[in-house]
Amino acid sequence: MTESICSSSSCAQCGFRSSIFSSLTDEQLKELTVQKSFHKVGKGEVIVEQGSSINGFIFLRVGLAKLARINPDGREQIAGIATPNDFVGLLSIFSSKTYKYSIIAIEDSEYCQVDYQLVMDLVETNGKFSKSLLEKFSSVSDLLVGTRLELELRQLRGRVAFIICYFANEIYKDKTFNLPISRKEIAELIDMRVENVVRTLSEFRRDKIIKIEGTTIEILDQEKLKWIKMHG
Amino acid sequence: MTESICSSSSCAQCGFRSSIFSSLTDEQLKELTVQKSFHKVGKGEVIVEQGSSINGFIFLRVGLAKLARINPDGREQIAGIATPNDFVGLLSIFSSKTYKYSIIAIEDSEYCQVDYQLVMDLVETNGKFSKSLLEKFSSVSDLLVGTRLELELRQLRGRVAFIICYFANEIYKDKTFNLPISRKEIAELIDMRVENVVRTLSEFRRDKIIKIEGTTIEILDQEKLKWIKMHG
DNA sequence: TATCAAATTTGATTTTTAACAACGTAACTA
DNA sequence: TAGTTACGTTGTTAAAAATCAAATTTGATA
Incomplete structure (x- = not known):
């Protein structure tokens, strides 16, 4: 599937507006709108390749994606499923230079990618945004770990x-x-x-x-x- | 073991100074020093009880602690081990009102507890601190998930x-x-x-x-x- | 449409793990 | 000190899961 530019010109209408980005000023939102890239991928397409260098944040807007990693012996593990309005690949984004998991669409999906530096600037300058990000991060990680433990049981x-x-x-x-x-x-x-x-x-x-x-x-x-x- | 007040009067000497708290101003550091409570626990003692309401951040200074949860059927699972300079119980701290895991010392340990609100204030006002916190959070969660996947393999x-x-x-x-x-x-x-x-x-x-x-x-x-x- | 590759399915067998039982030991307590 | 309780250990047996093998279905492609 070919990638195309998002039809909606502003991030203000995005589902993330109501969660992570609700605390942004109009100016910050505009910067985000201009900077972000919008992508459409078909089922099975790779959104992020394990091992590639982290260059941005990925927000899943529509669809479903799996968080997978391939082990040295070739065996694949799926750590979890990302759902719309999820930050995906968030887990290691602040602590690693490369993605530790591939993110692969398991349904036709739409996502936005925002430059790493832009988000970090927002973190540094907008306290409310930092708070939202921490909350989102927390709930995503928590759910991921909780689900694994539930399964192990x-x-x-x-x-x-x-x-x-x-x-x-x-x-x-x-x-x-x-x-x-x-x-x-x-x-x-x-x-x-x-x-x-x-x-x-x-x-x-x-x-x-x-x-x-x-x-x-x-x-x-x-x-x-x-x-x-x-x-x- | 009885709990006692930390002998070091300032958090500036603490191991966390070099990581999370390195970005704090002298004033913020002083506020932290005054507000924080220092605790010593013996092996086996409960630092945080699963299900209790979250009222603060816990920084393990010395020792080791297990992150455990007891399931409805009485079976206990250990999600991971917290080591010195770890934020413990961080996982759900921003996304839940109660601790989902008990934190129990598996060695004689020392930890500091900082009021939830104080940390949140720091997040809102100090961008560099937010960044450090996100990084710490990221590496802790990432390690936890990674270890579980390694074990499952x-x-x-x-x-x-x-x-x-x-x-x-x-x-x-x-x-x-x-x-x-x-x-x-x-x-x-x-x-x-x-x-x-x-x-x-x-x-x-x-x-x-x-x-x-x-x-x-x-x-x-x-x-x-x-x-x-x-x-x- | 014919062909191939991948995914799905079922059966048989082996390996791995859990469950049960029994006993020794160390630590704790009345 | 005796008794109790949790922990550690080993053996035996049952259950669960992996492995191996083979056939079938499905989907993509030439």
Whole structure:
């Protein structure tokens, strides 16, 4: 998919206006509007490449992206999923020169990139902005760590149930949704093997807990799924 | 252990001076010195209780502390270990009203507590301080997530080897050290069961990879341990 | 449309880990 | 000091997950 300039001329209308950027002055907002670059990427496209040097902040406006890293042995791990209005790649942005994770769109996505120095200038000059940034940073990191610990607490069936509930409740807010990631990616996200993920999904289908049609998943038995998520 | 007032009258001499607080003006530093409370705790003592309301920032000066959470089913997980000059409990501090983790000393420790509002005021008024705080925050979160992912990549033997190397290289910088946590706590840290941790340690001892005397561990075969850490 | 590569699926088997049980030991306490 | 409790240890068994193998489906491409 080709990248194009954002149609909205000002960042004032952006979803971030209401969160991070709400504290900016008109002048700062204008500077941001002029400086930022807007990008559209299709599913599967790489937004940020692991190991590349950090040159800006990335704000996901629309879509979904995975935070992934490839280990020396070639195995890929997915640390988490970034949702709209998330700062992505935020984790190491202030403490590393290079991105430690790739950010890859798992749905058609739109994001804005803002120059690193501009954000740092805002941090230095606008206290309220710093505060918002710290809050955002905090909630993103906290959620990431919390989710990993939640997953570690469970075994295969519980983890798969957790992820289905996660997409249904947190991401799509609907009991029917298009699973944006492959079985292999689910496995990489919950630290299990593809075969076991597939087997578990088939099991859930056999037990009439979920319905699978292509990439669409429908939760049929919310109660049972929740039970497995909590005790399975 | 009874808590006492810090002997050093000013925060200027503190280890944090060189990191987070280096950007403070003399006046701000004085305010900090007056406001902060200094505490000493013995091994095992609770610095922060999970679920209690957040009322301040905690800076670990001396010692070691574990970041632990107890799950509804009573199982404890250790998210990570805080080392001197770490901000602890930082993770959710800007995004939650209550601590999501208990912070418990695993060695005799000293820490300072600074009022939440004072730090927030500094964030709002001192841009350089905000920047330092973001950097610290970033590196702490990044390390925490990175370590969890590293652990997930390994199985039992690799995880135990990882933890031994972690204490030897990162914490004590010595091939001989006093293990500050119990077998059960190692298990909670690497998401395995006590029995398996014990068995693995015994195995390492039998294979002359480590020597165990009471709580003291000595790495005998650095190479073999590293190999297990990477491939075991 | 034919072909190829990747993803999905199921089965069989092995390896890894958890669970259970039992016992020694060290630390704490009445 | 005796008793209690948590910790550490080892063995045995059961459960869970990884691995290996093979077939099928799907999707992209020539």
